[in-house]
Amino acid sequence: MASHPAPTAAAEPDPPTASAEDLLERCAQGDRGAFVDLYRRLSPGAYGLALRVLRDEHLAQDALQEAFEQIWSQSGRYDRSRSSARSWILTIVHRRAVDRVRREQVERQGAMAWGAQHREAEHDVVAEVVELHADHRRVRAALSALTPLQRQALELAYHRGLTQTQVAAELDIPLGTVKTRMRDAIRRLRGELEGRR
Amino acid sequence: MNDENADIHTLSGAYALDALEPGERAAFERHLEACEQCRDEVRSFGDALSVVVDESAQEPPERLRDSVLAGITAVRPLPPVTHDSPDDVVVALRPGRRRAVTAALAVAAAVLGVALAGTAWRTVTLQDEVSRLSAAAADVTTVLTAPDARIATATATTGGRGTMVMSPSSGQVALVTDGLAPVPAGKTYQVWFVGRGSVVPAGFVDGGTAGTVLTGHPDDAVAIGVTVEPRGGSPAPTSDPFLTIAIPAA
Known part of the structure; x- marks a missing residue:
């Protein structure tokens, strides 16, 4: 596939060669210009991810704001030997989004217990498994190489914000199966993406 | 040794997907300190997920950038300290x-x-x-x-x-x-x-x-x-x- 041209923001004299890793390390020195550049580059992916998880523009924007504030304040803790800057940043965004989803699940449970104290153990609404519709052919191809069960595991965890324990309960399968399924799924995904580069 | 569980390695996938409970996550992060293989795996998983994420990228509204920048004006980045998890609601x-x-x-x-x-x-x-x-x-x-x-x-x-x-x-x-x-x-x-x-x-x-x-x-x-x-x-x-x-x- 043709590589995307870098988004050309007319007025950014920042060295185009600075990697996201360099920018993040400059943030740790208090360089706001580097932060602006980093935000410009990575906020679309981050916003897309937050929207995917939260399915609500306002919630996604809140999560993105919190995440980028945290990225700034914790930039000194980034360690490039551990992860790419992009991955580190997306992890923070994802955790923010997932925390929000999980809090709301609990609050919903609380609210339901409130409204219906006599009801029997509450009955989780079985989440319908939304099909992944990645826009891009390469990702779609990689995902389609997964088994349906592997795709489902990725979807429930990464895009729905369920914990492995919740996935096991929802699918009524042993936790050990969930663990290995998640790892197999993401290994396969990684392999497919590498093979199609 | 930190050998809490022989198959703690299998948690690498769930960790990369953020599917661990806070306690499990902390345990796996302790394991990561000692296990290069899992560190490599987590790193590569993160990169694979980044590719997936990029395909659903969407520009956030312009005003959000302004409010993010306003949010950091009075904040100085923390000094590097530990390898603690970057984010925990539960501390x-x-x-x-x-x-x-x-x-x-x-x-x-x-x-x-x-x-x-x-x-x-x-x-x-x-x-x-x-x-x-x-x-x-x-x-x-x-x-x-x-x-x-x-x-x-x-x-x-x-x-x-x-x-x-x-x-x-x-x-x-x-x-x-x-x-x-x-x-x-x-x-x-x-x-x-x-x-x-x-x-x-x-x-x-x-x-x-x-x-x-x-x-x-x-x-x-x-x-x-x-x-x-x-x-x-x-x-x-x-x-x-x-x-x-x-x-x-x-």
């Missing part, structure tokens, strides 16, 4: 790594809404606040400074916030509030443990900044809620909660 304090005073301040910081993860230390204010809290409720301080204290915070619908601190070792749960509206005349703020299908009384809390150790913590509690009740309290809540805090998983 597990580790004895032996920090002195007790620091731990107490850290808890108080969270209590007062100064995010441990982010923003600045307002030490003077904290010091004041710690003395105030300690004087007001020595019991609360005991929970706050327990070596295994865990924290969760939520904002009240009526303004202010509440922070729940629980210490599994002591089985105690404390609620500390900050900036709640004054209790209306003739009323009281009553706290409840919310279980799956049950709500049980847990005690009372004042308006403003206050702390209390809750009573009768049921095993199945998933959250605590606070309602406005007639003075003296009710056997069961008579109104909807204005503050709900999810209990962090152990």
